[in-house]
Amino acid sequence: MLAVPNLEPTRPPLSFLDDVSSFLILATYVGVAVVLVLLVLWGTGVLRRAGLSAQQCLTLTGALTAVVVVVGVLGVLLRG
Numbered sequence: 001m002l003a004v005p006n007l008e009p010t011r012p013p014l015s016f017l018d019d020v021s022s023f024l025i026l027a028t029y030v031g032v033a034v035v036l037v038l039l040v041l042w043g044t045g046v047l048r049r050a051g052l053s054a055q056q057c058l059t060l061t062g063a064l065t066a067v068v069v070v071v072g073v074l075g076v077l078l079r080g
Contacts, residue, residue: 027049031068035061066070 041047042057052060 021075021078024071024078028068028072028075031064031071035064035068038064 038061047057
């Protein structure tokens with residue numbers, strides 16, 4: 001016997017998830033811009049002159065990159 005798929009949604013759509021998803025994706029774009037600015041500032045030596053060591057600059061950039069990736073993945077998954 002063939003199974004007939006249920007064409008009715010099992011739960012109502014949650015419209016606020018679209019708003020959250022859009023916000024997370026926008027935050028990802030802003031985060032990428034901040035990471036790029038930090039990389040340029042690090043490359044030109046501005047951050048070192050401001051008192052940050054090379055290790056601190058890379059740690060800051062790496063941590064922010066990880067946060068941006070997680071936020072971006074969450075945004076894409078929520079958009080679904």
